[in-house]
Amino acid sequence: MTQRETRERIVATADMLFYRCGFEHTSFADIAAAVGISRGNFYHHFKSKDEILAAVIAKRRVDRVRMMACWETDVSDPVGRIEAFIDILRVNGDKIRRHGCPIGTLTSELAKLDHPARPEAVRLFTVFRDWLAQQFAALGRAEDADQLALQLLSRSQGAATLYNAFQDPEFIEREVVAMTSWLHDIARGSLATNSARPFQSHD
Structure with a gap:
């Protein structure tokens, strides 16, 4: 295994352990053991957690x-792309049920620790926020695209x-359906910008 491959494996393993066990409760030894390398080799790549x-x-x-x-390549319209974002809750449902959202849990933990890396973690949400705003703008909602993205x-x-x-699969399915219905209302132009109940389903 090359040095680059070893480093990438360390990062991928740490990513998994930080998600499953938390950043604070994952040690150098935990990562080194999971990767299967010596502590000395580990420190060659990273000097600190x-x-x-x-x-x-x-x-x-x-x-x-x-x-x-x-999504941009495979899905031709913004509605389908936003649906792909919503569907993450289904695609990663088992992981979310057991460990929560990987970005949300990390930012929450780093906030509790008052860790200096928290702003960088929060920027992971900004990646989604900016991308969703672009999709809503493409639906003709440029004026409130960022608001809709945050909603x-x-x-x-x-x-x-x-x-x-709650570990309730029916709940997450209802949420996906409600968000998808809300999105389709926006696509049809039937949802007011400042709706008091933006995710109410119109069955």
């Missing part, structure tokens, strides 16, 4: 940007948190 955290955050950003680029982002985060808490 904060260095690994920075690499993990960078990896998560690259992964999300690539995912959205795939959807906050709803999906809330759904992930409650799914992790």
